[in-house]
Amino acid sequence: MAAGSEAAVAPPQERQKGFLAFVERAGNLLPEPAMIFVYLIAVLVVLSAIGDWAGWSATLQFAGEKAPEYGTLANGVLTFEATSLLSAENVGKLLSEMPRTVTGFAPLGLILVIMLGAAVAERSGMLAALIRVSLAKAPRALMTPVVALIGMVSHHASDAAYIVFIPLAAITYAAVGRHPLVGLAAAFGAVSGGYAGNVAPGQIDVLLFGFTQEAARIVDPGWAMNPLGNWWFILGIVAIFTPAVWYITDKVIEPRLGAWDGEVDTETRAELERSELTGEERKGLRRAGLAALVVTGLFAALMLLPGYHPLINEEATGPARLQPFYAALIAFFFLLFLFTGIAFGSATGTVRNSTDVVTMMQDGIKTIAPYLVFVFFAAHFVAMFNWSRLGPILAINGAEALQGFALPSALLLVSVLLLSSFLDLFIGSASAKWSALAPVVVPMFMLLGISPEMTTAAYRMGDSYTNIMTPLMSYFPLVLAFARRWDKDYGVGSLLALMLPYALTFMVLGIGMTVAWVTLDLPLGPGAGVFYQAPTGGQLLR
Numbered sequence: 001m002a003a004g005s006e007a008a009v010a011p012p013q014e015r016q017k018g019f020l021a022f023v024e025r026a027g028n029l030l031p032e033p034a035m036i037f038v039y040l041i042a043v044l045v046v047l048s049a050i051g052d053w054a055g056w057s058a059t060l061q062f063a064g065e066k067a068p069e070y071g072t073l074a075n076g077v078l079t080f081e082a083t084s085l086l087s088a089e090n091v092g093k094l095l096s097e098m099p100r101t102v103t104g105f106a107p108l109g110l111i112l113v114i115m116l117g118a119a120v121a122e123r124s125g126m127l128a129a130l131i132r133v134s135l136a137k138a139p140r141a142l143m144t145p146v147v148a149l150i151g152m153v154s155h156h157a158s159d160a161a162y163i164v165f166i167p168l169a170a171i172t173y174a175a176v177g178r179h180p181l182v183g184l185a186a187a188f189g190a191v192s193g194g195y196a197g198n199v200a201p202g203q204i205d206v207l208l209f210g211f212t213q214e215a216a217r218i219v220d221p222g223w224a225m226n227p228l229g230n231w232w233f234i235l236g237i238v239a240i241f242t243p244a245v246w247y248i249t250d251k252v253i254e255p256r257l258g259a260w261d262g263e264v265d266t267e268t269r270a271e272l273e274r275s276e277l278t279g280e281e282r283k284g285l286r287r288a289g290l291a292a293l294v295v296t297g298l299f300a301a302l303m304l305l306p307g308y309h310p311l312i313n314e315e316a317t318g319p320a321r322l323q324p325f326y327a328a329l330i331a332f333f334f335l336l337f338l339f340t341g342i343a344f345g346s347a348t349g350t351v352r353n354s355t356d357v358v359t360m361m362q363d364g365i366k367t368i369a370p371y372l373v374f375v376f377f378a379a380h381f382v383a384m385f386n387w388s389r390l391g392p393i394l395a396i397n398g399a400e401a402l403q404g405f406a407l408p409s410a411l412l413l414v415s416v417l418l419l420s421s422f423l424d425l426f427i428g429s430a431s432a433k434w435s436a437l438a439p440v441v442v443p444m445f446m447l448l449g450i451s452p453e454m455t456t457a458a459y460r461m462g463d464s465y466t467n468i469m470t471p472l473m474s475y476f477p478l479v480l481a482f483a484r485r486w487d488k489d490y491g492v493g494s495l496l497a498l499m500l501p502y503a504l505t506f507m508v509l510g511i512g513m514t515v516a517w518v519t520l521d522l523p524l525g526p527g528a529g530v531f532y533q534a535p536t537g538g539q540l541l542r
């Protein structure tokens with residue numbers, strides 16, 4: 001992708017010294033995320049053999065009548081015993097169930113379905129047009145909060161958030177006489193440092209909760225993900241981070257950079273003119289808005305029509321009644337992206353017939369080919385982790401050890417947040433890190449009474465703010481190239497220094513927000529709370 005292009009990488013003499021240089025060197029030694037899982041699988045095979053030989057096990061009080069997969073139940077006690085992955089049973093399972101292991105990997109189907117719709121919305125030009133129109137009419141005095149808000153919302157637009165929005169923010173600032181690097185910093189801080197925030201759930205929520213679901217079922221086989229399970233939390237991030245971006249940008253970054261003495265040259269004016277919506281694009285956005293209303297109305301009708309409730313579980317009580325609706329949100333996102341993209345493209349000419357729609361879907365799948373390769377190895381790691389029983393053994397024994405320390409829930413979640421942020425300095429992929437961490441931390445914290453949704457929220461917070469303080473972030477070289485348009489001598493260290501106030505502020509706010517959410521026991525989203533109570537009565541032995 002463009003972020004990794006050779007031309008955008010800083011020359012060696014411009015690289016930062018000290019700790020940041022260590023981070024960059026250490027991170028560059030790491031293999032591709034897919035290969036990381038190959039090495040993790042090798043380590044897992046060795047550990048499983050040792051655990052089988054040494055008799056590693058863990059026990060749990062369990063009130064259910066049927067033992068979860070890979071566990072044995074006797075006299076109300078659930079037991080997990082380590083099993084070697086080199087056993088005849090597991091080797092046979094590895095080879096005979098390889099296709100099923102990959103296709104049964106929950107996040108794969110979820111992201112494929114949503115990506116088919118999102119590809120149409122993106123390639124029709126709708127998402128980029130939304131970004132452009134949102135920024136075009138921002139008043140000079142309110143440009144920074146508008147940039148911050150759009151930046152966090154633009155995650156739904158995938159690559160367009162970086163490729164379109166960040167350089168456009170710099171150009172827009174220049175056009176009103178403000179330093180373009182101020183606009184670039186605000187946009188980069190919001191898009192990348194505020195990666196965990198948004199006004200509505202989207203693809204990343206579905207992807208991460210897919211891994212959470214796989215892990216949660218180690219303790220509770222009936223646990224089903226709710227794509228809205230972090231909605232209030234990510235909305236809270238927007239509410240807290242937006243004024244923070246506003247203050248840092250206008251009171252710290254802009255005074256530091258000083259007045260901009262450049263001119264709005266012909267090229268800048270031309271780019272601004274290109275960023276203005278055409279009549280066809282405005283018509284397309286109106287059509288897309290109507291399409292969004294139709295799709296939303298359809299789903300509302302499926303819940304509210306008298307005597308016809310496909311998305312309501314009539315037999316359940318409380319939040320469980322909405323479980324079919326939560327499960328249908330994957331289809332909702334797919335249809336929303338698909339029909340709004342078609343509506344926009346039909347007005348602008350990017351979608352002329354069904355062949356164009358199918359081609360856009362195919363192109364969208366092509367862009368996630370690296371993810372499909374990653375999934376092959378990640379799926380096998382998760383499956384083999386389950387076959388070895390090491391996941392629940394680590395989770396149960398780890399929970400017992402932590403229970404002995406009597407640490408508050410807030411401190412446990414901050415530890416996950418900080419671990420996530422440290423790993424993010426070296427491994428940029430949010431899904432790669434979570435697929436490896438979730439099988440241990442999610443069930444462990446469930447046994448300590450912390451919900452999977454809260455653990456996921458803490459991970460997401462830690463995974464976001466370090467994006468703008470590491471040169472290993474995949475889009476960092478691209479943003480550096482954007483900065484050099486306005487200052488040809490700008491280096492890696494210059495960009496890191498520019499973004500450090502955002503990163504440190506986000507870290508403090510993120511930790512404080514996580515602690516406050518747990519302390520006040522605030523809901524994380526519809527039907528999702530901070531704490532967890534096993535419906536089957538599973539609890540640690542005392």
